[in-house]
Amino acid sequence: MMSGTRVVLMRLLSLVVVVTFVCTKGAEGARAFFVFGDSLVDSGNNDYLPTTARADSPPYGTDYPTHRPTGRFSNGYNLPDLISQHIGSESTLPYLSPQLSGQKLLVGANFASAGIGILNDTGIQFVGILRMFQQFALFEQYQQRLSAEVGAAQAKRLVNGTLVLVTLGGNDFVNNYFLTPVSARSRQFTVPQFCRYLISEYRNILMRLYELGARRVLVTGTGPLGCVPSQLATRSRNGECVPQLQEASQIFNPLLVQMTRQINSQVGSEVFVAVNAFQMNMNFITDPQRFGFVTSKIACCGQGRFNGLGTCTAVSNLCPNRDTYAFWDAYHPSQRALGFIVRGIFSGTSDIMTPMNLSTIMAFDSNIC
Template structure:
């Protein structure tokens, strides 16, 4: 077989183009992945069922969301351990900050490079106090979540070295969600609970905020430098409380007042802590008002109801647990509440929008968009 000079030249030129293109593709493949890993900000989550994304699946506890219809709107259409019809609060924040979803710390899949993304230590049923949620047995109380966080840092250090591990932890975004269970699963759990015999509501709020102060200081000692601290939502307006305590579906005043006293003290405590530390480490998230916006005016947010849970039974679908035997609404997007205690994914999307763009009334001293812009310049 023979070639003319022109055709030989053309073939050689084409081969050079192919080789150069192939080289560029290989260089691109080689550089994109490390850049993504390096630039992504780690995300850590601590707290209760509002932010647990599956840790309780691995624990000997009744406080689980690992059976249908939980997860009905999650991409896999299967339960994941999230107390949601789909994504939960940490998932939606991860999406907004451009991070891949973080895994529960107890997941066997959390190893190697995945450690660099962060981890979720939250456990459904826990509170600020160690005696909150004792009825749920083997849950991860706050001191245990912190113990696992220390263990995580040792594992991260083995992966990337001590200096880089410290940089990742110091530069991370942290979400802390606590307090609701101290009221609904402790103080107000029974008409004459041990804590209600010990404290009036204002005294109890002062006590648990002083205990919360210790938790936040411990988190700072463990390296957290940018922490979102959510106040409690409007506890008296969730379907479980409407079902058991309201006459005509009105929010239960006693719980509403308790939430407001607690939240007010919490905001002041975070301000004092920031002053003491000389930096805006703790950001108070006004979850109460973020929820009240769509509870008070559900139609403005596209909801048909903010009283009835999508999944449950009894009055307002607020009695018992959400199971395969429960009433289940066909369209979760028009319900503010998924089960007797937890908002739907759609409701959480409105909350995350306020976290990113809300005024200082919602996010004190600044919102998440401001935090991300500021931290990018450090």
């Protein structure tokens, strides 16, 4: 077993490997930011796509500064917005937005698309969404556009130095494996087998992201899928979290941590940081009052049991105070709940952020530059 001093030295050496990349800033000195994934991080790409997975009508965006829908599956800001605020940057625009051009490219871009999963057959019911291979194709296109703006060498430095967020996995369970009583994937795999299969495919995605230049990547695990209002409404008798989905999350997430560690060892640097979204969500789900919520079971916007049936629309039940609800709609945390998750990303201990939290990463990168 290595001594404590040697462990520290090895970690410092692995961080130094990426020092030449992390010193490049985006517009006005702030760190650029790329986002990939599903509806938890989509900032409006689906508004430009022929899909039913949209958040482009009220009351979505009711607490956003404009009080209008933005394509975010939130009452206000979403997870990438809040991270951007913490790193001192403006929010990244959806890549499909016509406003993303010129100097705006230096801020970064959001490629996420609601409804997608790790697997290409996840979310087929939503039709025209951007699956991961398509998000990566757009990322390559972005790099070409950035090169035309600032030159190839500077573009490469900016991409290598950017902070990246990847959020995937939840839809592979709720909108694929567990979507129907007996799905094609559930006939093919047991839950543990499916989790291992997802991790092997997720590994391919992360390695492709590394090939495309990402060197600082936050990788979120799945939240407590059995506790979201949609699952309470359809699968729970008394409002207890659904055991099958909780089990799936608890198998998947440790495998994700293990996989990111293996990749980091392979590439010789701590590129990928695993985010324990399950535990951060469970903190306010199991004890909502401690966080100032009146409920963690009933969605603010929706209908049916727990407001968990269907989508959030203008005719849905709508709570008067979104800050007192842990969930905004049937699937997505409220803006205030996301704030607690972002605090965990920045200052969480090793059981939440592996191998380090974002504050440590930002401080280290800042000191080296």
